Amino acid sequence: MTIYDTLQGMAETEHDRQAQFENEMWVCLASGCASQNADQLADRLADLVKEQELEEKVNVKCVGCMGLCATGPHVTVKPAGQHYSEVRPEDAEALVEAAKTGEPYEPLYEPEYSQFFDRQTRIVLENAGSVDPESLEDYLVHDGYKALNIALTEMSPDEIIQEITNSGLRGRGGGGYPTGLKWSTVAKAESDTKYVICNADEGDPGAFMDRSVLESDPYRILEGMTIAAFAVGASKGHIYVRAEYPLAIDRLNKAIRRAKRENLLGNEILGTPFNFSIEIRLGAGAFVCGEETALIASIEGKRGQPRPRPPYPADYGLWGEPTLINNVETLANIAPIIRNGSDWYASFGTESSKGTKVFALTGQVNNTGLIEVPMGITLREIVYDIGGGAPDGRAVKAVQTGGPSGGCIPEHMLDLPVDFESLREVGSMMGSGGMIVMDDTASMLEVARFFMEFSMTESCGKCIPCRVGTKQMYDLLGRIESGVGTYRDLQLLRELCDVTQHTSLCGLGQSAPNPVLSTLHFFEDEYLSLLTDVEAAAD
């Protein structure tokens, strides 16, 4: 019997155990809900089930993020599919009663809840909100480690890379670099030691996709990394995760320990000659460490400052060895691609951007939360059909994507399809997946200044254009906003955008002017109306 057979046995046992329950109560225990006392709620539910001797009928299961973080804590009762939001520990009794009788508990019942999901396609988040993130068994029930078994026993590294290339998957960290190409570059690099790094230093202020995935489905990341390591010939991996995400770190640590015990990490994985180990490294609050070379410097224990590329990490990375760096969401796509084939994956999305994208939909929008949509969906569908438009009947003014590196897209352009190229063409970018909706009360100048303040304080200070340019642009935006700016200030601002964009060392500086450039492009009037010498602008 192989190790994988044993695992399948575990999956079957778990499956049978779950099947015996008449009802399941899924309680979200991701950070958003946990901060609203969801853990107490889960304890209370479990106690009640015990008290009423329902242990054999009702299963209280802790699951990952369900998506609608603004209205937590969330509970879903299965198989009825009743969904409840804003559940307090004191509501536990009523919910247990509802589960028993099958009659929904009206005060908290959200019959419309499914609409939020109707327009979504969940690949990365397929397990989020339904699988217990701390249970390997539950992951196995949901096809967990099937892909790793296929990769290690039926495929060669070249075939895996070919499969990823054919899927059309592109890096989800922001740049959209083809993942298959990145893998083949590292595979080609000659060295006895290679590294795989999972970039979980989610720095975009207003995005929490990576945190949710790590909290909701940690094994998926380990599986994706292990497949990647086998494909490129790496024996060591690091997950570089923000120290601000304690729950994600805790769940990853637990998953790593368990995976090691079950021969899913460590030496001779699944009984094959392949060895791979994963270690967690903590980030310490520096946005620039999302940049690959800065991230490497940080793992090496140094100040997280980027260095000129080339050489690229694929060639000269951690400790000077070839290094593959992939973002959390990218790695979360690997197992499904190997499991279901590249054709299946490529059937989602557009010609140049395949698959799905996870967004953190926030700002002035009715349904804030985490969504996963197929590439090519329009912004309008996201904002109105999924997000439910702006609250209080206000008009949507613009949507900001790409965080501090992206731009603002005005309302009249919301029919734009969401893919890497379309967003770039309008001066924004996909970014890691922050999507902020702004209503007609928002000042575009203020938004630009907010992001410039961010880039200014996050600039590492190594290269001059980024260090000084962001500070100068921030000051100029402040002058204009407070009504003392002149047309000359605006000209200087444009000039600084140009020099910072084209001469900065890394992506942070090169893209720092984007929020200014895009608001200047689409909302120039807002800038001009604040100048002291508007007349000069007319000339």
Added chain:
Amino acid sequence: MPVRSRVKTFTMDGQDVSGHESETILEIARQNDIDIPTLCQLDGLSIIGACRLCLVEVVGWNKLVPACATYVEEGMEVVTNSERLQNYRRMIIEMLFAEGNHVCSVCVSNGNCSLQYLATKLGMDYVRYPYLNPDRTVDMSHERFVMDHNRCILCTRCVRVCDEIEGAHTWDVEGRGYKSHLITDLDIPWGDSRTCTSCGKCMNVCPTGAIVEKGKPAGEMIKRREFLGYLTKMRGVNNNE
């Protein structure tokens, strides 16, 4: 199997040049008397590509590349001095002048300063950006040298020479972004440093009047950098490997 050529031929400002694959655009430019301005780069110290003054255009490449950190390639067409590059270089120098408190007329390094020299050469006659007038200090605690943070441009040559050549690593940079500044040890007065050997290398590699010798009058504060080439050769140091 075809034989791999290690010598690359290409053009620089229209001129045919050649270089070994281990040489950078900057090295080949200097061999051919083509002047590319630099500030953070100094022969003998590691390359960091931070000042962005040596950025050049390569025809067909979509980004500007730092000449100091880019190896030569066969057939590349390098442009070192286009109007666009001149503009960017002038703006970068302007940014530096606006960032610190650089007043040449009262500086001991007046006449012997790389920043001043580049400003003159690049035709920067005045600074259009608002002066930031930061509140910076002067550290006079060392017995032989002075650190005037007002004149520091954060090129980190002192940090590198102290770490890479002297081996003391007395200097480093605190903080980040426009708030970053140089420190000795745990941000203590230089004179109290446990690690400083008072060798003066940092003073000699400093391009401006930020680190100077005490008691030297203006005009005589000349930095001597010959030791760098000598020491790197004698010690066989290669900081870029």
Added chain:
Amino acid sequence: MTYYSGIEIEQGNVSRINEEIMSKYSVPLPSDDKRWRIVQGTMRRNGFRPDALIETLHTVQESFGFLDEEALLFVSDALNVAPSQVYGVATFYHFFQLKPAGDHVCSVCTGTACYIKGGRELLTHLREEYNVEPDETTPDGRLSMTTVRCIGACGLAPAVVIDGEVAGRLTTEMLSERLNAVLAEEEAAL
């Protein structure tokens, strides 16, 4: 891979290493305080390699709440990293605190979603009502205010973290209520 005295040290696998060899790399602990042993444990797990600097600083901060001069010099000594480099790293990362915090800490999220939904009003409120600036502590040492770059609770915007507990969807009144409750707890105990 690092070699000490010809013995290969692999990260996460240092249990194989002879304690005797390791002890050569140990410097004396600054005091009897047990927390130094925890700090040393992190360094030991990483083979006392210089690249364990950030991990070690995390442990110091977790154990002592902030990084003081004594801790920085100890870490510098034990990992063979120059004091200036330790200081450079400690100040580069926003997460590390070089000053002790007040009795209570209120961190305001300044992520985009929070900012748009009223985070800036919360900041102004703290400044005006509690007389405290970001990264500062009130003169009586009762309350520290910090800002964080997105705690990933964007669904709960605007959010603050009070003594480790996330409080979401706050108005200035609710913030005052929460803070006053926390500040009053202690007074009652006195």
